[in-house]
Amino acid sequence: MKALVTGGAGFIGSHVVDKLIENGYEVVVVDNLSRGKKENVNKDATLVVADIRDEKTIEELFKEHNFSYVFHLAAQASVSVSVKDPVEDANVNIIGSLVLLKNSIKYGVKKFIFSSTGGAIYGDDVDIFPTPESVFPKPISPYGIAKFSFENYLRFAKKEFGLNYTVLRYANVYGPRQDPFGEAGVVAIFTMRMLNGEDVIINGDGEYIRDYVYVEDVADANLRALKAGDGMEINIGTSQGTSVNQLFDYLKKITGYTKDPVYGPPRKGDIRKSLLCYTRALEELRWKPKVDIEKGLRLTVEWFKRNFKA
Numbered sequence: 001m002k003a004l005v006t007g008g009a010g011f012i013g014s015h016v017v018d019k020l021i022e023n024g025y026e027v028v029v030v031d032n033l034s035r036g037k038k039e040n041v042n043k044d045a046t047l048v049v050a051d052i053r054d055e056k057t058i059e060e061l062f063k064e065h066n067f068s069y070v071f072h073l074a075a076q077a078s079v080s081v082s083v084k085d086p087v088e089d090a091n092v093n094i095i096g097s098l099v100l101l102k103n104s105i106k107y108g109v110k111k112f113i114f115s116s117t118g119g120a121i122y123g124d125d126v127d128i129f130p131t132p133e134s135v136f137p138k139p140i141s142p143y144g145i146a147k148f149s150f151e152n153y154l155r156f157a158k159k160e161f162g163l164n165y166t167v168l169r170y171a172n173v174y175g176p177r178q179d180p181f182g183e184a185g186v187v188a189i190f191t192m193r194m195l196n197g198e199d200v201i202i203n204g205d206g207e208y209i210r211d212y213v214y215v216e217d218v219a220d221a222n223l224r225a226l227k228a229g230d231g232m233e234i235n236i237g238t239s240q241g242t243s244v245n246q247l248f249d250y251l252k253k254i255t256g257y258t259k260d261p262v263y264g265p266p267r268k269g270d271i272r273k274s275l276l277c278y279t280r281a282l283e284e285l286r287w288k289p290k291v292d293i294e295k296g297l298r299l300t301v302e303w304f305k306r307n308f309k310a
């Protein structure tokens, strides 16, 4: 069975590729290497350096490979970039996704597995925690709006053309290979700074709660979606809340960092709390998180030590 993984040189995508190969799938990766790295790509996968918006190249790939499955993880992944440049965000996250959708329909893909967001889709006036999928999305950033928009195109494609799909809505994913630079996640930033003995900045009071899910658990959910969760949106999170202050303390202990945090101004638009209910993932995919926050942080720190020596 052949699978296409878009964004397969990136943080989450490369872990999905590893798991697919472990399980005997043949894998083609499409990645424009804007954020992804060649060295993340499993040596048994075929890497094609291309942009998902390049209609000609993408169609040729579908024609040549006859993919059974498409895992779509290529994205403009930054919420703040989407706020600054919603046109670019929509170009990648909606138009690029539609190029893949069109070809998946035309070339008879068995299933399309889409990486969406649980952290940015429900918005900030949610009062049910952990948040289930029955809460109607009210995204408040172009990034969340684009992700939700493409979820709707998938529903359309299933109804109109019979394309099977699963949407996975991720909580805050962390772990090995997360890029600590630029618009990175907090775990990668803190880990890198602590290992380098640099100041760590906590935005606001540090009581912002997130649901941190380990990247290998997320890759496992993708594999499970090959055979289950048809036509559904499924949250992938832990339902366990961790504040930025707690995260700081965990990482301080693991890395042996000696400084205190530097408290900065609150980040504009920061959601106070995000926590996902994973009951549907449990029922439909038989998925639950296996790696708790403390173990996941330890594994992450070990990886950063080996790969990002100061």
Ligand SMILES: O=c1ccn([C@@H]2O[C@H](COP(=O)(O)OP(=O)(O)O[C@H]3O[C@H](CO)[C@H](O)[C@H](O)[C@H]3O)[C@@H](O)[C@H]2O)c(=O)[nH]1
Residues within 6 Å of the ligand: 077, 078, 079, 117, 118, 119, 120, 171, 172, 173, 184, 185, 186, 187, 189, 190, 201, 202, 203, 204, 208, 210, 244, 267, 270
């Ligand atoms: O140096 C830092 C970096 C972050 N934070 C705080 O840490 C929390 C988490 O921030 P992230 O940027 O890691 O994650 P967000 O919850 O803002 O989530 C966004 O970034 C994620 C990256 O992991 C995902 O892309 C997610 O979908 C998107 O909503 C926030 O309160 C933030 O203010 C700090 O205090 N200091």
